[in-house]
Amino acid sequence: MSLTVVKEPDASRYALLRDGERIGIAQYELGNGAIDFIHTEVxxxxxxxxxxxxxxxxxxxxxxxxxxxxxxxxxPYVRHWLGEHPDYQDLEARSGSDHSASESSRPSTR
Structure with missing residues (x-):
């Protein structure tokens, strides 16, 4: 079983793939130097x-x-997850910048 997370910027989501088949998503919206996770589903x-x-x-x-x-x-799931993982909470405190919002041109790293 091979699990991979890939960024799908055209669909504004990260996808969890098992052996190439999508089994989960984390949907987001970009704006004002932030990425807002709005829905997670498996x-x-x-x-x-x-x-x-x-x-x-x-x-x-x-x-x-x-x-x-x-x-x-x-x-709610991402909010709960961040609450359980304090080593990631610094991401909520970043100042962010609007130039990162055009990240869709970046290749997926996962």
């Missing part, structure tokens, strides 16, 4: 296996490594 049959956590962690790692965007967690 296929019903795949829940309770920690896959949503893997998806969120790898998406946040990509943001940390490749942008200076501030993270906003409108999605």
């Amino acid at each position: 296929d019903t049959d795949e829940r309770e296996h920690g896959l949503a956590s893997t998806l969120v962690q790898q998406a946040l790692d990509d943001i940390r490594d490749n942008t200076d965007l501030r993270v906003v967690a409108s999605c």
Whole structure:
């Protein structure tokens, strides 16, 4: 079983793939130097296996490594996840900059 998180900027989401098949998404909106996670979903049959956590962690790692965007967690799952992982809470305190909002030209790193 191969799990991969890929950025799909044209769809404003990160996708969790298992053996090439999409089994989860983390939807976001960009604006004002921030990336706002608005919805996270994993296929019903795949829940309770920690896959949503893997998806969120790898998406946040990509943001940390490749942008200076501030993270906003409108999605209850992402908000809860950040509360459980204090080492990622600095992403919410970033000042962000509007030039990062054009990140769609950057290749996916995951």
